[in-house]
Amino acid sequence: MFDKILIANRGEIACRVIRTARRLGIATVAVYSDADAKALHVRMADEAVRIGPAPAAESYLRADAIVAAALQAGAQAIHPGYGFLSENAAFVAAVEAAGLVFIGPSAAAIRAMGLKDAAKRLMEEAGVPVVPGYHGTEQDPAILGAEAERIGYPVLIKARAGGGGKGMRRVDAPRDFADALESARREAEAAFGDAACLVEKYVAAPRHIEIQIFGDRHGNAVHLFERDCSLQRRHQKVIEEAPAPGMTQEMRAAMGEAAVRAAKAIGYAGAGTIEFIVDGSGGLSPDGFWFMEMNTRLQVEHPVTEAITGLDLVALQLQVAAGEPLPFTQESLAIDGHAFEARLYAEDPAKGFLPATGRLTHLCLPDDARIDTGVEEGDAVSPFYDPMIAKIITHGPDRASALRKLHDALKRVEVAGLVTNAAFLARLAAHEGFARGEVDTGLIERDLASLLPPKEKPAVAWALVAAFEAGAFKPAVSVDPWDALRGFRAYGNGRTAILFDDEGAALTVTVEERDGRMACETPAGRVELIVERAGERPRLRIDGRRVEPAIARRPGHLTLFLDGDTHDFRLHAPGAAGEAQGAGSLVSPMPGTVRLVAVSPGDEVSAGQTLVVVDAMKMEHAIKAPRDGIVAELLVAAGQAVEDGTMLLRLEEDG
DSSP states (O other): OOSEEEEOOOHHHHHHHHHHHHHTTOEEEEEEEGGGTTOHHHHHSSEEEEEEOSSGGGTTTOHHHHHHHHHHHTOSEEEOOSSTTTTOHHHHHHHHHTTOEESSOOHHHHHHHHSHHHHHHHHHHTTOOBOSEEOSSOOOHHHHHHHHHHHOSSEEEEESSOOTTTTEEEEOSGGGHHHHHHHHHHHHHHHHSOOOEEEEEOOSSEEEEEEEEEEOTTSOEEEEEEEEEEEEETTEEEEEEESOTTOOHHHHHHHHHHHHHHHHHTTOOEEEEEEEEEEOBTBOOTTSEEEEEEEOSOOTTHHHHHHHHOOOHHHHHHHHHTTOOOSSOGGGOOOOSEEEEEEEESEEGGGTTEEOOEEOSEEEOOTTSEEEESOOTTOEEOSSSOOEEEEEEEEESSHHHHHHHHHHHHHTOEEESSOOSHHHHHHHHTOHHHHTTOOOTTHHHHTHHHHSOOSSOOHHHHHHHHHHHTTTTOOOSSSOHHHHOSSOOSSSOEEEEEEEEETTEEEEEEEEEETTEEEEEETTEEEEEEEEEOSSSOEEEETTEEEOOEEEEETTEEEEEETTEEEEEEBOOTTOTTHHHHTTEEEOSSSEEEEEEOOOTTOEEOTTOEEEEEEETTEEEEEEOSSSEEEEEEOOOTTOEEOTTOEEEEEEOOO
């Protein structure tokens, strides 16, 4: 076994590998970009080496810098995690040329499965069922169109390189084929540098079921059963589970045998996943699944397989890479219960799931579920990398109990400082069709309206944050009854007005107290509540219903967590809007990269004029002058990375 390994990745997967390595007594070396200098994986590792600036192309995708870091630190092997260089055959070759061990498959195996068209031809030769389609090298639009006619519409155009749904288009009629092909090619070229596409039959009620395989360097290969990854949005997985609902022993055996044949066909060693598209229109059948692609790495959703098998897949990766044989046979493996994984992201479902950035000013995740994360409270989600906050994994003796645990865990997620998909995930876990096991890749898009949190804040939410701000949930500071009274009046009721910000205007919520009861007048209606327990986690009764909210505070903001939903409120303070700018300094409202500086020192500017443009998560945000003035000093330059609150320039009044 190795004494020291380097992890060529970041975030959640780097932390995951470190935990297993620590348990096995293996020292770890982290690599980091400038954006990750204080990241959790850097803090957890025994050593850390800087490899470049924030952009991945200048750091995490630099094979030379990573290999040099491993040699500098005296590591014996490199674990690639997933993403970045994990499926890059040239990186594997560079690692091995440096005398290091790559903790994963061979470069030849990665090349064999790197392009979908070549991989499918190889699988056909190995006797693995493949979706009917055209997987040849010809790329003439007329020939591809003719192949689509032969296959029969609807068809799916797919980029032969990469994944993640990029370069993928469904086409329902011949008249739409040429435009869809051109669109898919443009996207594939931009994402992978390869515009070539293949054409396949579109499966009407598709399910995405994948088989976890493991091989060693002694010719052994097994499968670790299946995962169902059908809950997807725009071809991105959202919730995964193992085993697949409705799976029969006959079909499991057929899919498992096909997956093992695929692994042995390329002499595969390490963890890998064979992804199949399954026709779910009439129940699962041994003749209704087809090879889609192979991921020659560990998958994001591997924890559900660990939960039902009791295995540590990272530990197995290390053992296989060290030359050890698999410590089990196919016959000795068995399924124990059911498991789910939900991916908690910094993204805004109400805005088309746009990625979000910001600092995690409050982070509280359920302690009775497995949490795989790469962040802690106080860390920032930057615009440079995948905005995953955590994976939430639950396990139970059966599917229903595991799903109940997942739903309960998701309802107790508390994140403040940026927007997340937690409420969306909680609604998805409670979806009646999903609970019945009626899953396919189109479920989310069909029922999206019912899965999105309401746009308007309910009256109860307004009332709770107003009562909190009025001090209604504070416990008595002494036994003196006078200390326990809030808003005391010799005559009449105590009445407090709380001002909230509504796009710059003040919005008032009043809280009136009498005899332990409170009446709140809110923009959404009147709410009466009774405080049963004061303190940081209060308990109240509203209309006879027990309510136990959690509220997090940060300067100028209150965030309420209630029944799985998150509601953010901005407090109104006269003159506070643009206060930093009024003081002469404009600041960045989010972490990002300065794309444009449109002014120079000494320039006269007018209110509303764009001064600086900050790019965050591939979206541009214009920072505009709050008033007329003169640019006194520029504090940033184009291309510079900035944090939330970074001063961009100073503005002086004209004259």
